[in-house]
Amino acid sequence: MTEINHHITDDLLRQYADGRLAHPFAVVVAAHISICDECRTRLEVSDTVGGIVLEALDTVALHSDARARMLAALDAPVAQPPAVRASGIFPAPVMQALNGQPPRWRMLGGGIRQQILSADDTGSLRLLYIPQGCAVPEHTHGGLELTLVLQGSFSDVQGRFGRGDLETAHDDVEHQPIADAGQACICLAATDAPLKFFSFIPRLLQPLFRI
Numbered sequence: 001m002t003e004i005n006h007h008i009t010d011d012l013l014r015q016y017a018d019g020r021l022a023h024p025f026a027v028v029v030a031a032h033i034s035i036c037d038e039c040r041t042r043l044e045v046s047d048t049v050g051g052i053v054l055e056a057l058d059t060v061a062l063h064s065d066a067r068a069r070m071l072a073a074l075d076a077p078v079a080q081p082p083a084v085r086a087s088g089i090f091p092a093p094v095m096q097a098l099n100g101q102p103p104r105w106r107m108l109g110g111g112i113r114q115q116i117l118s119a120d121d122t123g124s125l126r127l128l129y130i131p132q133g134c135a136v137p138e139h140t141h142g143g144l145e146l147t148l149v150l151q152g153s154f155s156d157v158q159g160r161f162g163r164g165d166l167e168t169a170h171d172d173v174e175h176q177p178i179a180d181a182g183q184a185c186i187c188l189a190a191t192d193a194p195l196k197f198f199s200f201i202p203r204l205l206q207p208l209f210r211i
């Protein structure tokens with residue numbers, strides 16, 4: 001199993017466990033958890049602690065109706081895990097976002113390709129293909145950006161990221177990921193606002209490709 005060095009932050013894991021993460025970020029976190037034993041264990045521990053807190057509520061004088069409804073909600077069947085399976089480098093949550101189909105790449109120039117998986121008010125989710133040695137144009141973003149490496153690796157000011165590594169970048173980070181030599185880097189990236197590129201041509205392309 002590949003060694004993973006960059007994990008989900010405590011804050012993001014808590015938001016994911018509480019179901020408070022917007023769809024694009026939840027998919028990236030779910031994809032990381034599906035290939036990272038360490039974060040899967042952290043999530044299980046966090047769920048267990050949440051259960052203990054609920055049991056402690058027994059000692060609180062809670063309205064009996066409210067308590068019954070809460071317990072009924074806990075007994076309700078949970079959402080079924082995705083029926084779609086992992087395929088090749090793509091974990092199950094990514095295959096589900098792809099509707100079970102292989103990616104349909106669109107060329108962005110310079111050998112870079114992308115497929116937008118979702119884009120709405122909550123943010124956007126995309127797959128990026130960066131040829132080895134190539135850079136994603138320098139950019140900042142309006143808020144949070146999460147990037148999960150699925151193949152190859154890239155490096156930027158925050159370090160080196162290989163398969164399974166998750167980069168968390170906030171809007172104060174101007175970073176320029178460069179795919180390392182070896183093979184093309186394929187990433188799953190979520191942003192909560194359109195990316196702002198600094199170089200001239202990518203900004204012109206932005207409305208066309210929603211990057």
Ligand SMILES: [Zn+2]
Nearest residue numbers: 007008036039
């Ligand atoms: Zn992890």
